[in-house]
Amino acid sequence: xxxxxxxxxxxxxxxxxxxxxxxxxxxxxxxxxxxxxxxxxxxxxxxxxxxxxxxxxxxxxxxxxxxxxxxxxxxxxxxxxxxxxxxxxxxxxxxxxxxxxxxxxxxxxxxxxxxxxxxxxxxxxxxxxxxxxxxxxxxxxxxxxxxxxxxxxxxxxxxxxxxxxxxxxxxxxxxxxxxxxxxxxxxxxxxxxxxxxxxxxxxxxxxxxxxxxxxxxxxxxxxxxxxxxxxxxxxxxxxxxxxxxxxxxxxxxxxxxxxxxxxxxxxxxxxxxxxxxxxxxxxxxxxxxxxxxxxxxxxxxxx
Amino acid sequence: xxxxxxxxxxxxxxxxxxxxxxxxxxxxxxxxxxxxxxxxxxxxxxxxxxxxxxxxxxxxxxxxxxxxxxxxxxxxxxxxxxxxxxxxxxxxxxxxxxxxxxxxxxxxxxxxxxxxxxxxxxxxxxxxxxxxxxxxxxxxxxxxxxxxxxxxxxxxxxxxxxxxxxxxxxxxxxxxxxxxxxxxxxxxxxxxxxxxxxxxxxxxxxxxxxxxxxxxxxxxxxxxxxxxxxxxxxxxxxxxxxxxxxxxxxxxxxxxxxxxxxxxxxxxxxxxxxxxxxxxxxxxxxxxxxxxxxxxxxxxxxxxxxxxxxxxxxxxxxxxxxxxxxxxxxxxxxxxxxxxxxxxxxxxxxxxxxxxxxxxxxxxxxxxxxxxxxxxxxxxxxxxxxxxxxxxxxxxxxxxxxxxxxxxxxxxxxxxxxxxxxxxxxxxxxxxxxxxxxxxxxxxxxxxxxxxxxxxxxxxxxxxxxxxxxxxxxxxxxxxxxxxxxxxxxxxxxxxxxxxxxxxxxxxxxxxxxxxxxxxxxxxxxxxxxxxxxxxxxxxxxxxxxxxxxxxxxxxxxxxxxxxxxxxxxxxxxxxxxxxxxxxxxxxxxxxxxxxxxxxxxxxxx
Numbered sequence: 031x032x033x034x035x036x037x038x039x040x041x042x043x044x045x046x047x048x049x050x051x052x053x054x055x056x057x058x059x060x061x062x063x064x065x066x067x068x069x070x071x072x073x074x075x076x077x078x079x080x081x082x083x084x085x086x087x088x089x090x091x092x093x094x095x096x097x098x099x100x101x102x103x104x105x106x107x108x109x110x111x112x113x114x115x116x117x118x119x120x121x122x123x124x125x126x127x128x129x130x131x132x133x134x135x136x137x138x139x140x141x142x143x144x145x146x147x148x149x150x151x152x153x154x155x156x157x158x159x160x161x162x163x164x165x166x167x168x169x170x171x172x173x174x175x176x177x178x179x180x181x182x183x184x185x186x187x188x189x190x191x192x193x194x195x196x197x198x199x200x201x202x203x204x205x206x207x208x209x210x211x212x213x214x215x216x217x218x219x220x221x222x223x224x225x226x227x228x229x230x231x232x233x234x235x236x237x238x239x240x241x242x243x244x245x246x247x248x249x250x251x252x253x254x255x256x257x258x259x260x261x262x263x264x265x266x267x268x269x270x271x272x273x274x275x276x277x278x279x280x281x282x283x284x285x286x287x288x289x290x291x292x293x294x295x296x297x298x299x300x301x302x303x304x305x306x307x308x309x310x311x312x313x314x315x316x317x318x319x320x321x322x323x324x325x326x327x328x329x330x331x332x333x
Numbered sequence: 334x335x336x337x338x339x340x341x342x343x344x345x346x347x348x349x350x351x352x353x354x355x356x357x358x359x360x361x362x363x364x365x366x367x368x369x370x371x372x373x374x375x376x377x378x379x380x381x382x383x384x385x386x387x388x389x390x391x392x393x394x395x396x397x398x399x400x401x402x403x404x405x406x407x408x409x410x411x412x413x414x415x416x417x418x419x420x421x422x423x424x425x426x427x428x429x430x431x432x433x434x435x436x437x438x439x440x441x442x443x444x445x446x447x448x449x450x451x452x453x454x455x456x457x458x459x460x461x462x463x464x465x466x467x468x469x470x471x472x473x474x475x476x477x478x479x480x481x482x483x484x485x486x487x488x489x490x491x492x493x494x495x496x497x498x499x500x501x502x503x504x505x506x507x508x509x510x511x512x513x514x515x516x517x518x519x520x521x522x523x524x525x526x527x528x529x530x531x532x533x534x535x536x537x538x539x540x541x542x543x544x545x546x547x548x549x550x551x552x553x554x555x556x557x558x559x560x561x562x563x564x565x566x567x568x569x570x571x572x573x574x575x576x577x578x579x580x581x582x583x584x585x586x587x588x589x590x591x592x593x594x595x596x597x598x599x600x601x602x603x604x605x606x607x608x609x610x611x612x613x614x615x616x617x618x619x620x621x622x623x624x625x626x627x628x629x630x631x632x633x634x635x636x637x638x639x640x641x642x643x644x645x646x647x648x649x650x651x652x653x654x655x656x657x658x659x660x661x662x663x664x665x666x667x668x669x670x671x672x673x674x675x676x677x678x679x680x681x682x683x684x685x686x687x688x689x690x691x692x693x694x695x696x697x698x699x700x701x702x703x704x705x706x707x708x709x710x711x712x713x714x715x716x717x718x719x720x721x722x723x724x725x726x727x728x729x730x731x732x733x734x735x736x737x738x739x740x741x742x743x744x745x746x747x748x749x750x751x752x753x754x755x756x757x758x759x760x761x762x763x764x765x766x767x768x769x770x771x772x773x774x775x776x777x778x779x780x781x782x783x784x785x786x787x788x789x790x791x792x793x794x795x796x797x798x799x800x801x802x803x804x805x806x807x808x809x810x811x812x813x814x815x816x817x818x819x820x821x822x823x824x825x826x827x828x829x830x831x832x833x834x835x836x837x838x839x840x841x842x843x844x845x846x847x848x849x850x851x852x853x854x855x856x857x858x859x860x861x862x863x864x865x866x867x868x869x870x871x872x873x874x875x876x877x878x879x880x881x882x883x884x885x886x887x888x889x890x891x892x893x894x895x896x897x898x899x900x901x902x903x904x905x906x907x908x909x910x911x912x913x914x915x916x917x918x919x920x921x922x923x924x925x926x927x928x929x930x931x932x933x934x935x936x937x938x939x
Contacts, residue, residue, distance in 0.1 A: 224720030230784070231680050232734040233707030246724045328724065 036326055043322025057131040064125040066110065068282045072120030074228030077298045080115040115300040117290055118208070123304050126282040130305065133263045133283040135312070137194065141201035141263040142256050148202065149209025150252060152260050156210075167214075178213050180269070181298045187275040197276050201263045206253050216248040219286030223247075246327070249332075253324040257317040264309055284309050337364035338541050339388075339509060343401040343613060346380065346387050346565075354397070356564040358384050367508070372556030372573070374549050376802040380565040381545045385511050388421055427502035429531075430860075431514040433494035443470075443497045444482035450504035459649070474568040475528060492523035492895050496530065509541040511620040516551070520665040520829060523846065523871035526889040528554055547802060550587050550832075550877035553577065561585045573879045580805040590809045592832075592877040621713060624655035625694075627823050628677060628791060633686035634848075635672050644898045646672045648847040649686065651924065656790070657815065659824040661838035661855070663831060663870070665894055669847040670827045674793045675819070676708045677825070690791075708738045711784035715796035717776035720820075727754075727779055728764035734787040751908065753782040755818075757812060774805035778812065778837040784818060795826045798833055810837060828932040834858055843867045846905040847897060851926055853931040863909050863938040864925045904936070912937050 056063060105253050114123040156167035183200045190196040220226065221244065231237050268285020270276030279286055284305040291302025347898050358380040365371045373381045387398045388410050403410040405425065417502050419526040430436040436610045438446060447469060448462040457465065463482065470478035473496040484641070495515055512531065516524035522929065531556065552559055552573065559576050561569040561584065569582040580586045635647040643693055647669050656659050662670040675681040677688055681696065687696040696705050714720040721730055735741045741749050751761040757778040768776055777797065784792055794813065799808040810864060814837065816822060828834050834855070840860050843851040845865065851864040859914055862868045869890040876882055892909045895901050901908055907917040916936050924934040 072752075141534050190391075199464045224716050227680060228714060228720045228780070229710065229722075229784070230735060231678060231705040231710075231712040231739055234733065235704060236739065243722050243725075247722070268572040317663065 037319075037322055040322055040325075042318050043326075044317045046320075046322060048221030049311060050319055053131060053135065053312050053315060056128055060128045060132055064122075064128040066122040066125040067114070068121060068125040068129040070121060072116070075110070075112070075116050075120040076118055077294065077301075078112050078116040078120075079298070080113060080300050081111070082115060083111050107322025114304050115298070117284045117287070117301045118294060118298070122288075123300060126287055127304055127308055129285070130282040130284045130287055131308065132187075133194070133277070133281060134267070134285060134309070137198055137201065137267045137283070138263045138312075140198040141205070141267075142259050145200035145204075145206040145259065146200065146209050146252060146256050148247070149206035150213045152206070152216050153210035154240060154245055154248070157214040158221055158236070158244060167210065170240055174203075174207050180273070183270055184273060184275050187270065192275065192277065194277065196272060197267055200270070201266055204266065205259050205262065208251060208259065208260050212251050212255060213248050214250060217244055220244050220247050249327055250324050253320045257313065257320045260316050261309060261313040261330060264312075335372075336366075337404075337554075338367045338369075339362035339403075339405045341400060341403045343399075344384060344387065344403060346383055347397040349395050354870075356565060358387075360625075361562075361567055363560055363567070363570065365509070365543065366404060366543050367541055368535070369534065369558070370542040370544065370556045372552035372559040373506040373543060373545045373562060374547065374552060374559060375562035376547060376804065377835060378564075379562040381562055382513050385513065385543065389426060390418055391426075391843070397774055402736055405458055420454070421505070422539060423450055423502075424505040425507055426508035426509045426511065427505055428722075429495075429498055429502050429510065429512040429515045431490065431517050432668035433518075434486065436498050439486055440635050441754060442483050443489075443500075443929065447497075447501050447504050449604055450501055454505050466504070469503055470497070472534070473497070473500045473503070475500075478563045482548070488640045492526065492893065494522075495527055499527070499531065499534075506538070507540065509543065510535070511543045511545070513545045514547070515544075517546070517548075521831065522869060522890045523664060524665065525875075528875075529889055531555075548875070549803075550592050553879040554875050554882040555850070561588065561874070569702045577879055579876065585802060589877070591803045626653045627656040627690070628654040629689045630673075631687050631689075633673070633676055633688065634684045635669075635676050635681060638686045642898050643872060645900065646847055646897060647676060647683070648900075651699075652842065652852075653851065654791075654823060654825060655824055657821055658839040659837055661826045661827055661828060661834040661841045662844060663834055663841060665826060665870075666829065667846075667894060667897065669897075672847075673844070674795055674825055674827055678707070678712065678791075678793060680712075704737070708734070708787050709789045710786070710791045710793070711789040712793040712795065713777070713780050713784050713797040717773050717780055717800060720769075720780055722777060723768055725765065725767075727766055727768065727771075727805055729730050730779060730788050731764075733781045734783060738787055740787055748845070749786065753786050756785065756816065757782040760819070774801055774809065777801060777805075777809055781812065781816070783811075785820065785822075788820065790826070791823045791830075793827070795827045796829070797826075798828065801832065813837065815886070831871060839865065843870065846894060846900060848905060849932075850906065850934045851932070852924065861939075862930065862937050863933040864906075865912050865939065866906050868939065869909075903936075 036045060110122075112122050112124070114127065117121055117126070152167050153171070153322050156164040183204065186203070187196055190199070212290075226239060226243055231242050264285055265277060265288070267283065268286075268289050271279055271281075271283070271286045272289045277283065277286070287305040288302050291300075291305070292299070294301050341364065342362045344358060344361040345356065347356050349355075349356040361384050362379075363371065368385075370665065371490040372693060373385075376379050385390065386392050386402055387396070390397060390398075390411070390413070391710055398411060400411055405421075408417075409422070411811055413795060437443065444463065444466055448458070451457040451462045451465060466482055468480045470481060475481050475496055477494060482602070486497070489497060506634050510531070515531075516527050519527065528551070531542065531774045535538065542555075544552065546552060549559075552852065556573050558570065558572050561576070561582065569576065571581070576585060577589065580589055580939075610635045630652045633647055633650040633652075637644045637646060650673055662673060664670050672681060679688070683696065689695065689707060690710070695703070698706060728747070728750050731753050732746050735746055735749060747764075750764055754761055754763055759775065759778055759782070763771070763779070768779070771779065771862050780797075797813075798809055801809060810833065813824070817824060826834065828836055839856045841855050842849045843858075843864065845866050851858065851862065851867045851911045853863075858867065872888075873890065876885070890909055895905065895908060903919045904910070904913070904917040904922055907913040910917065914937065920936065922934045922936050924932045926932045
């Protein structure tokens with residue numbers, strides 16, 4: 031609790047914390063918040079601008095998967111206000127945005143956490159121990175980098191058969207190299223710091239030195255890379271869906287929405303703009319929070 | 334006395350701080366005549382360097398500098414415009430900085446850097462500039478100057494680099510040379526050469542010299558007058574002789590007291606040594622012969638191979654360290670002192686040879702068994718800033734050896750940490766704080782607390798005092814001696830500072846190029862060094878007695894230490910040795926006992 035209170039003190043971190051809490055709350059309460067069924071197609075309400083009102087067709091409600099009951103849909107069937115407009119098949123943008131947060135956040139967070147863990151481990155071990163471990167991990171990194179990511183992703187997703195977990199795994203596979211390289215460079219320099227030699231001279235074993243002395247001091251660049259990677263992961267997920275190897279394109283996610291809106295940038299700007307803003311705000315939250323966390327974990331930053 | 338070349342009155346410097354201004358220098362007044370040498374002495378942070386930089390408006394943006402006047406040959410320095418300043422800097426007033434590596438541009442040849450000054454100030458270029466640069470380099474003692482002109486800074490050793498920066502400073506034929514700790518990063522032998530060089534140039538050109546240093550004894554050889562600074566103020570200004578014989582301000586007395594209790598090394602009994610020096614406190618008694626050997630090295634060798642070339646860092650060391658003694662390792666940088674210490678406690682793997690501790694061989698141990706032995710051998714490092722993990726609280730740092738060896742946990746751990754803090758003179762409340770909240774001296778105390786936490790028998794102090802100011806050195810030295818007496822510790826004390834060594838060590842091992850060349854009880858070694866290298870080393874140490882320094886003939890050691898990658902055949906020292914004979918060029922002398930307790934590796938010892 032004291033930890034959170036300290037985090038809350040700095041205005042930037044507070045901003046990040048508030049944004050992230052809001053986004054998380056929206057994702058969790060999506061069924062309560064979203065005005066309509068995000069899957070519901072309405073041919074009569076295609077490409078409506080924000081704040082426009084639509085007339086629901088007779089086909090409405092048939093494919094409902096959301097929380098809205100048939101009855102409720104029928105009651106509001108005559109006219110529906112679309113706060114953020116509709117997309118090319120008449121789905122409500124706001125609802126898709128709200129539901130999309132669930133998938134985008136899950137994919138983004140999981141991919142970042144997974145790739146950061148794996149990349150950091152590989153980088154740290156190769157940097158600290160050197161020798162054949164370093165050669166082996168260097169080889170692994172080279173192999174990884176020599177494959178075009180999308181090609182690899184298409185191949186793997188084809189083999190794994192899609193699904194959220196598969197997408198997360200593929201995304202992590204595409205970004206762990208960033209962490210591995212940065213952490214390795216950091217470890218190489220920290221390894222020669224006096225306190226590392228001091229710990230070794232004290233009798234501390236390799237694992238203790240690596241995990242308690244070296245790794246905590248590589249946290250700052252990891253945080254920076256992680257906040258960038260988060261945005262990247264959300265967008266790449268969209269690219270994969272666009273290529274037809276990721277998630278079902280009808281699944282609401284910020285990335286797929288961006289892709290949908292690409293063709294209508296001039297005629298219906300809101301379709302791509304709204305998820306873009308959502309991604310931007312979330313990434314801002316992650317960055318602010320990550321920065322604050324990094325400072326908090328560094329005793330030199332405390333007053 | 335002629336009119337002052339530089340006259341400064343009431344100089345003050347303020348730097349912006351989070352809460353308003355911080356006054357770093359106030360009320361500084363001094364003047365210096367043509368050809369005069371002024372020494373400025375003070376601890377780090379006393380404002381010595383800042384005041385000199387401020388005169389040339391070289392302070393960082395935001396600093397507020399004020400003075401009643403700061404006049405250099407009728408010019409008000411603080412009111413000069415940029416073009417006027419550019420014409421003055423490097424031409425009338427030149428600087429020599431502490432770190433020659435940082436002061437030279439690594440991607441330009443030294444020839445370019447020296448001729449640039451001439452082009453800038455005299456419009457001399459091309460062949461004429463090169464000719465002048467070669468003359469300058471020869472003057473500062475760079476051999477084969479014409480060829481070296483086209484070399485880059487990294488191709489020179491530390492001492493040579495400082496010679497190059499001096500050549501650069503002299504290229505503008507300045508009236509005033511400001512030398513800011515130019516020898517602090519250098520070995521004592523090289524320091525002596527640089528001092529000789531600057532003094533001779535000064536005499537020749539009737540140049541004025543301001544020498545900034547924290548080492549008062551060095552000024553005995555250099556300065557006519559001394560300014561003692563403390564916390565941004567001049568506390569005493571006096572001619573050198575009067576300062577040493579009758580210091581007025583308590584702080585000057587403290588500075589001198591630190592020097593004298595360290596006792597200058599006695600003049601080696603060379604042909605010209607007549608004047609007896611003031612006797613220091615009695616040297617510690619030589620180690621009694623029948624002592625128990627705590628740590629013994631036999632044929633300890635460390636070689637590195639890189640790109641097909643082998644570099645021999647340690648060449649077969651045989652050494653016994655007795656329980657309860659303080660053995661000092663001295664020698665120039667690169668002589669293998671630190672390598673030897675690390676090979677002894679096995680943080681470096683020796684290539685060959687063995688080490689036994691408490692009579693059992695530890696060179697074959699590995700993993701857990703080796704870590705178990707480490708409990709009894711701890712180390713204190715040179716840099717108190719890098720040797721503490723910035724993310725760990727003081728308590729965690731001190732507790733680490735206890736945790737690693739499973740010696741205490743829970744409340745016992747906390748109690749032991751508090752106890753260790755108390756032993757090194759820190760408050761128990763320090764435990765929850767972090768290293769960045771402490772000063773250098775306090776950090777070194779924390780490092781010592783960490784080293785003694787698991788009650789070791791043997792502590793290696795690797796230049797543990799070198800990064801500290803003189804007054805702090807004295808405190809830490811006292812602390813180390815107290816702890817030694819309390820816990821029957823054995824120290825291996827690595828230092829390049831021979832006056833500190835004299836104060837703490839029972840025996841001294843002198844190292845040169847990876848070998849021990851002389852091993853003797855401290856008192857005997859300082860009174861009668863047998864090896865020519867030891868003699869040169871001792872002679873290079875400044876003596877805190879201006880009168881003696883003026884009359885003392887000093888012959889600096891010629892040349893640079895040879896590279897460990899290409900050690901000369903025979904005795905490694907023969908190239909610089911004044912006594913070398915044919916035999917020295919072919920036969921490697923072994924370390925042999927010439928008197929009980931005294932061993933020398935020399936064919937023709939003194």
